[in-house]
């Protein structure tokens with residue numbers, strides 16, 4: 001097992017990529033603290049995955065919540081071997097019609113939330129710990145209507161480089177995982193009907209070289225590699241897991 005006896009914290013772990021990663025980390029022997037805003041969803045994950053899961057209801061945008069998150073980690077684990085900053089949202093923000101409130105929501109969750117959660121865990125990270133930031137294939141390309149989502153993920157990509165450098169003396173490695181279109185609940189959160197979501201996914205799939213969206217488990221496997229000693233010589237790097245979308 002690759003994470004036997006290790007402790008991990010994953011934000012946004014009640015669904016999608018975060019949940020798949022929590023499952024895999026538990027299978028690989030880790031104790032995992034999962035963070036999200038919905039207590040019922042977190043409880044359901046604990047019911048499924050068992051006693052090695054600790055739930056923390058918190059919003060990554062709020063300093064008080066992040067302080068409480070640090071307190072719980074200290075009390076339950078003492079220190080962290082792995083932190084996966086995964087919580088995020090995705091919606092389109094065309095120049096025409098996007099409101100300042102939508103700007104704040106997207107940037108506050110996707111960028112400020114990553115910053116505040118990292119600030120809160122840094123004191124409890126063990127020397128030699130691994131931090132994984134969830135960015136997106138969008139950080140490298142221009143897609144109409146997705147300026148803020150793409151810019152937020154480019155910021156996250158940049159944080160992996162800077163924090164690796166800032167935490168070098170503690171041997172803490174910060175890397176990014178960059179999913180392509182992945183089949184998770186995120187695509188249905190904008191209020192579109194099930195049929196519209198299915199059509200949108202089909203359209204995206206037709207543009208992906210392998211012909212289908214990624215599974216959350218595909219990203220979880222990359223996160224496991226970055227979390228474990230298998231990636232011990234990697235820092236400030238990015239693993240793209242996108243079915244060839246951004247490369248072919």
Ligand SMILES: NC(=O)c1ccc[n+]([C@@H]2O[C@H](COP(=O)([O-])OP(=O)(O)OC[C@H]3O[C@@H](n4cnc5c(N)ncnc54)[C@H](OP(=O)(O)O)[C@@H]3O)[C@@H](O)[C@H]2O)c1
Nearest residue numbers: 012015016017036037038059060087088136181182184186
């Ligand atoms: N799916 C894709 O195609 C894709 C592609 C590239 C990158 N990504 C990135 O992958 C990450 C995970 O997304 P996903 O696809 O797995 O979608 P998801 O199932 O919607 O997962 C996002 C999680 O983040 C949590 N979250 C959102 N806002 C939060 C906040 N303010 N505080 C705490 N938790 C919050 C959500 O839980 P609650 O709402 O219950 O709090 C949810 O569990 C995101 O950063 C996303 O940008 C996804």
